[in-house]
Amino acid sequence: MKSTKTLPIPYILKQLPNATALVDNHADLIDASDSWYALFDIDRNEPLNLITFLKDHKDIDKDALQEILSTNANATLTHSTMVDARSNWFESTFTPWFDEQENAIGTIIQTKNITDSVENTVELDRIKTLLKAQSEVAKVGCWEYDLGTEELNWCEVTKNIHQVAPDYVPNVNDAIAFYKQGYSRNRISMLFHKTLEKGAPFHEKLTIITQQGEERWVAAAGKAIRKQGEIVKIFGTFQDIHEQVMTDKKIRESEQLLTTLIDNLPINVFVKDKDSRKILVNKAECDYLETTPDALLGKTDFDLYDKEVAQISRDEDLEVMRSNKSMIGKETINVKRDGKTTNFLTSKIPLLDLNGKAYGLIGMSMDITNMKQKEDQLRNLINVTAIQNKKLINFAHIVSHNLRSHTANFSMLLDFLIRETEEKEKKRIMKMLFHASDNLLDTLENLNEVVDISTNVNLDKKSLNLSENITRMQQNLSAFLEENQVEFENFVPDDLTVLSVPAYLESILLNLVTNAVKYQHPDRTPIIQLRAIKQDSNVLFSVTDNGLGVDLERYGKKIFGMYKTFHNNKDARGLGLYIIKNQIEAMDGNITVSSEVDKGSTFNVCFNEEIE
Amino acid sequence: MKKLNSIFIIDDDPITVFGIKKMLKAITICEDISDYKNGKQAMEGLKERLQHGYPCPEVIFLDINMPIMDGWEFLEELVNIKLPERIIINVITSSIDPIDYKKWNDFRLRCWHYLNFKNKPLYKIEATDLSRVHLAS
Structure with a gap:
């Protein structure tokens, strides 16, 4: 058996690990543990009054202190000191001290340094405030699901985004039901359960329908939190990205519009x-x-x-x-x-x-290539029209002149007739009137012939064998040709064809050959040479004679004019060349002449072989 | 009645020639009236007269539209021929084309001879068509 040695109380106090002090009823320090002296860094041998000492501390309720010590009450106070610009926080617990007779003889004070704890609290508050501010500014909310309790927590921002009341208590089913039916709801459900089962994190842009029925874009993210390998919680963020998505969408739409516009212009x-x-x-x-x-x-x-x-x-x-x-x-x-x-x-x-x-x-x-081409075509058309118009005016003058000269004759002769008394002279004038009338009929016939060519717009062009047509012309003119002892030299290839209105070809051949005979040289037997050659899109046909020839320097401009004759020939009407020129031009061809006086002439006819 | 030595009628239309001759009978006595079918024939006739010293025409009736050599071409040659006397030239045409009137006026200004312009139909030949002397006096 081991006997217990009782240590004197003051010595036990000195060794107490927690800072402890004893004061009497006047608050004078009786004794304290070494740890107490160390806590405040004070000398053990100095007398000390607690009230005086603590009065220097900050954040202490001085009245309460006085009260506690004078009434020996149970109480706790916090106080602090500033050492090297750093706050030291203390928590002192006051307990009354009794003697054997239960008389209060002072107070036991236990003091703890709580600086770390206080600082932690302050830091926590600061971080919480910061987080809240941040989440409000960024509209990033958060949520947390506890697998154990099956509780779902939403932060204030998350609730705001859902437009639910602050006291709303969500659950998983309701939360998923907020997502828009269809893609968004199916997707979040799938992602959430995947995280739940396999811990796969997610981050997805989806649409929700808020409590107030608004459709908004959100970014929802989730991540599993494990404890010893087991998934215990899912933590996630929840962000309103509606404006952003809408802006993006708008930008993309404008971009799309612009691209479509530019590309399809x-x-x-x-x-x-x-x-x-x-x-x-x-x-x-x-x-x-x-x-x-x-x-x-x-x-x-x-x-x-x-x-x-x-x-x-x-x-x-x-x-x-x-x-x-x-x-x-x-x-x-x-x-x-x-x-x-x-x-x-x-x-x-x-x-x-x-x-x-x-x-x-x-x-x-x-x-504008097409427009340019059209413009050129139009210009050509205007030129053609201008030429046609000129022709028409020219024709109108011819008509008016020819008709006028005949009517003038009628007028004059009638004037004579009225005043004439002599019977013989009257008869003479009457004869003249008949003559004038015949002339007028002839003229009208001629003009009619020309008008026919000019107005015949639907020309029925056919491919005609030139040689055959020449032979036919020779047969038709056989009497006339024999009478004039005409020699033909025909160099036209047998198989050559020309594109022409049959009647026009006949007229062209007839006129050119009869002209060659009519204007034969008195000293020579008429020789007529016929040639034809096929060129790209034309057939060039020529009639050469050894006749009188025409002074082209003098008559060149008039040779194809109406009623122009250049020789004293009784048969000359001044119409043949005018008519065939009109016929040839009506078929998009042309006719030219080369001639030398006393040697002969060559008429070149170009047939247009292009089929329109 | 005014007496004239020589008159030329240049026209390819026999009816007009007949008419002018008939109208002349009424106003003048002229033994020497020549008619030509075109300017070329008339020019040849004129030159022959000059060559042989026969009297030149005092008055010419000139048609414009004629074959071989028309009235304008005749005038063009006439301007360049030296003649002893001024001739009264009556340009006669059925044309109402203003270009013909302008051409006539151009010739009138550059020609030494007297030029008149007459439109068909003709009914009467005036004294002024045959003489300038009376007018001047």
Whole structure:
């Protein structure tokens, strides 16, 4: 048996591990543990009054202290000191001290340094505030699901996003039901259960229908939290990204609209940089150059066009960028490497940076080749019309002149007749009137013949054997030809055909041959040479005679005119050449003459063999 | 009645020639009226007269539209021929084309001879068509 030695109380106190002090009823320090002295860094041998000592401490309720010590009450106070700019926090517990007779003879004070704990609390508060602020600003909420309790917690922001009341208590089913039916709901359900079972994290953009029925885009993320390998919780964030998605969508839509617009414009659009390299091209431009956008980007006109054309374009680019002035609606001609020419109506607009300096240009070219061709066609048509019109006016003058001269004769003769008394003279005048009447009928017939040609627009052209037609003409004229002892030299190939109205070909052959005979040289036997040769789209037919010839210097302009005769020939009506010229021209051909006086003439007829 | 030595009628239309001759009978006495079918024949006739020293016509009736050599071509040659006397030339035409009137006026201004312009139909030949002397006096 071991006897216990009782240590004196003050010594036990000295060794207590927790800082402990004893004070009497006047708060004078009786004794304290070494740890107490160490805590406050004070000398054991100095007398000390606790109230006086603690009065220097901060954050202490001095009145309470006085009260506690004077009444020996049970209480706890916190207080702090500043050492080297650092706060030390203390917590002192006051307990009354009794003697054997249960008389309160002082107070036992136990003090703890609680600085770390206080600082932790402050830091926690700070972090919480920060987190809350951050989540409110970023509209990032969070949620947490406890697998054990099956409880789902939403933070304030998450609730706000769902537009539910702050006291709303969510559960997993309700939470999933917030997602829009269809893709969003199926997706979140699948992701959540995957995380639940396999711990796979997720982050997805989905749409929810809020409590108030608004459809909003959210970014939901989740991550499993494990404890000793087991999934115990799922923590996640929840963010309102509606505005962002909408803005993105709007930007994408505008972009899409712009791209669709540019690509489908029937105009070549291109953007060039300072060195005239293409940095954007639309579909029309690619189609025109028969390539892809990738193959065009970075290329200059020198890579794509004829050198001369490229230089002109480059000069335009430089001028636009130098002057900062747009070039609008200029007619340009592009010649591609394969030699294909295109007419464009081109505009170039400088692209300015923030300092107003050009760093490139936007170009737009409209293909006006077709329009140009139409314009040319139209111009040709106008020319044709002008010629036709001239012809018509000329014809109108001929008509008016010829009719007028006959009617003038009638008028004059009738005037004579009325005043004439002598019977013999009257008869003479009457004879003249009949003559004038015959002349008028002849003239009308001639004019009618010409009008027929000019108005016959639907010409029925046929492929006719030229040689056969010549033979037929010779047969028809046989008496006339024999009488004049005409010698024919026919060099026309037997199989040659010409495209002509049958009646017109007959008229052309007849007129040219009879003319050659009519204007034969009195000293020579008439020789007529006929030749024909096929050229690209024409047949050239010529009639050469050895007759009188025509002074072309003098009559050249008139030879095919109406009522123009150049020889004293009784049969000359001045109509034959005028009519066949009209017939030939009506068939898109032409007739020319070469002649030398006293030697002979050659008439060249060109038949147009192109089928319209 | 005014007496004239020589008159030329240049026209390819026999009816007009007949008419002019008939109208002349009514106003003048002239033994020497020659008619030609075109300018060329008339020019040859004129030159022959000059060559043989026969009297030249005092008055010419000239048609414009004629074959071989028309009235304008005749005038063009006449301007370049030296003649002893001024001739009264009556240009007669059925044309109402203003170009013909303008051409006549051009000739009138550059021609030494007297030029009149007469449109068909003709009904009467005036004294002024045959003489200028009376007018001047």
